[in-house]
Amino acid sequence: MEKTSSSSKHSGSLSSMPADVEGAVHICQMERNENLERLKKIASQDPFIAEFTALEVELNELKVPFIELQEALLSNSPEAANKEVELETKVGEVLKKYENIGLEKEDLRFLFVQKCDLTDFACNVQIALCKIFNQKSYEVQVHEFINLNRSIIFDHFEKNGITIPLELRDSADLNIEITSALKGFATTHNKGKAPLIITLRSGDRTFKFVFKPRDAQIDKAVFSCFQKVNSLGDRNLPQCVILNPKAEEKWINLEDIGACSLWEFKDGKQFSQVHFADVWTFIKERERVAEAILKARDCLQAMNPKGALEILETHEKKFDALTFGHYKDSFEKIKVDLNTLVQVKELEAFVEEEQGEEKQSDKLTKKVLSELRPLYIAFRKDTSSLSDQAIALDSILTKMKVGDLIPQNFIFSRVGEELLLIPIDLEVILASKTSMGVPLGKHMKINEKEVSFLEEFQLAVKEYPVRILPLATESMISPAIHSAYNSREMLSDHIMKSLEQDYTLSISKSDLQKYILIDLINKDVPYCTLFQGELFYGPPNKGIRIGRLKNQ
Structure with missing residues (x-):
């Protein structure tokens, strides 16, 4: 493992650990031990429990070779290289033994950072253990909660207009599949908790929803406000069904699982798969790529297919990312035809043309132009629609003081040929901008009736x-x-x-x-x-x- 240097100098003993650090480490150990006892009651036969307990022992046993390496490095001892090899060997054995429960090489990289002390060791062992335990414990608890409450989940979603396949309701062998809803941007709260996608499956029948480890009173109030604004007929703000379990509704194990909410699953692409500072930057980049498609068309009309091809190839990766691959087949076909056109034009330069006969290159040029036009129109239409949606959302949400709408709090969902921008996290109330990046000068005018709905919302959330x-x-x-x-x-x-x-x-x-x-x-x-x-x-x-x- 590669040795890393650090400019930080620490005291080098556990006895001199800062009081707040010592307190935090103790609390983390205590809380995890309590949660481990709960996990044993839920899943006493799960081999994870024994494996995790053994992992905790073996990670702490790395302290001795860790100290020996650090002391050798600090004293410039010739034994440092041997000590590093010894530690690497032991780390390799631990990684191989526990990779099946989620231990990763990155979790133990701190062991080889120069000038790390026992405070670093204590903190980083806790980080590794908490990461592994939190994820397992959380998923086991959620699985049990869903299994115990599946009838009430079906009932409540159906009451809100969501259709549940009958085969799932009556299934005796319903499978509960749990996957992370946060690809590439797994920020968590409250001991490693993050949104999960729940798939209930029986045979070829499935029903999906999103489980969030928090209540969604504010989110529900936002969507309710959107519905009122939409009822006026001038807006088409997004909608989403959310269940917010309450004790009086006879949910089982609600006290154990804690605050939670169940969201209608919106099939779409996460913004986290495309790296831009905010939604507006993403939309502006789409506009720039649309202009590049126009330039490619202009090159082609000027009888320069090679230039058109170079423009498209330069923007291909960005175009694919910006469209989430939706136009990939069309784009590839145009590239193939342009390649053919370039070759045909090169051949025609050596062939004497027949008087009055249309060149093959002219036919191909018309064909590619006829392909570029609908691609540009569809892409531009999508982009214009996203711009309108972003402006409407930012205008309304800014007035509502709902914020922290970073790119990862949106998905792009295609319904038919329409690309929709859907917020999936609306719980944060701020007194400033939404983080969407839309310039204030772009904001739409909000009429008096809409303002009254937004003011009602602001009064309501004061109680939440x-x-x-x-x-x-x-x-x-x-x-x-x-x-x-x-x-x-x-x-x-x-x-x-x-x-x-x-x-x-x-x-x-x-x-x-x-x-x-x-x-x-x-x-x-x-x-x-x-x-x-x-x-x-x-x-x-x-x-x-x-x-x-x-x-x-």
């Missing part, structure tokens, strides 16, 4: 717990593994500064650092919740009050 992101998600994503505990100081400074604008804080910096570190160890994005004027770190049911809203 509201997730507050003190910093943008991108700036709070867990940093590099080996420096996770060092990042708590920087993050706590930024978070306190951000929160103090609107809240009177009652938490010390050291306590905040401890909670932030617990999130970092769990690879979670830190967040706060505002409920009835009180500000909480994390969800209110944890009871971590950290301040109050000013002017209350």
Whole structure:
């Protein structure tokens, strides 16, 4: 494993571990042990339990060869190379033994970072263990919850207009398949929890929905507001059915699973598969590619098929990504025809043409032009529609003060020939921009009746717990593994500064650092919740009050 240097210098002993770090490590161990006992009750026969318990022992046993390597490196001992080989051998054995439960090479890379001390070791062992355990524990709990509540799930979705295949309702051998809903952008909260796609399957019949590990009162209120705005006839804002389980509805094990919501599955492509800063940048890039298609057409009309081909090939990868492959076959056919046209024109230069006879190259040119035109029109129509949808959404959501609509909080869903922009996370209330990137000058005018609906929404959500992101998600994503505990100081400074604008804080910096570190160890994005004027770190049911809203 490649040796990495670090500029950070640490104390080098567990006894001198910073108090907030020691507290965070202890809490993570204690909470995981409690959750392991719960997991044993749910899945006592699962071999994961014994394997994970053994993994925890073996990771901690790496401390001795880790110390020996660090001491050899610090003293420039000639034994350093041998110590590194010894540690690499032991790490290789552990990786091979536990890769089946999710241990990865990256989880143990910190062991070879120079000048790491036992504080680094303690934090990073916890990071590796929490990652593996959290995912397994969460999926087992969700599987049990879905299995126990499948009848009520079917009933509630059908009451909201979603059709459930009869074969699934009556099936005695219903399979529950769980996959991550976050491809390429797996930010988590509350001990590694993230949205999951649930597929209920019996034979060739399936029903999909999305399970989210949080309530969706605000999201439901947003979609309800959208429905009211749409009823006026001038807008076509997206809709989504959401179930928000409540104790009075006789859900089983609701207390154990905690706050959750079940969302109608929207089949589409995640923005996370295309890397742009925001939705508007994505749309502007589509417009630039549309112009490139026009330039290719102009080249072809000027009898320069080679130039047209070069333009299309230059933009091919970007075009494919921007369209999620929807026009791939058409694009490939045009490229093949252009290649043929280039070859035909080269041959015709050496062949004497017959008077009055149309050249083969002219026929091919007309053919390719006839193919380029519908491709451009369809692509441009999609892009124009997305632009209109983004402007409408940003205008309405900005007025509603719903934010954090980063690209990963959207999917692109094609219904027939129409490409729809659908938000899949509408829980964050902000007093600033939505993060969609639409210029304010592009915002549409909102009429008086629409404004009244938006004001009703703002009054209603005052009664709901509201997730507050003190910093943008991108700036709070867990940093590099080996420096996770060092990042708590920087993050706590930024978070306190951000929160103090609107809240009177009652938490010390050291306590905040401890909670932030617990999130970092769990690879979670830190967040706060505002409920009835009180500000909480994390969800209110944890009871971590950290301040109050000013002017209350």
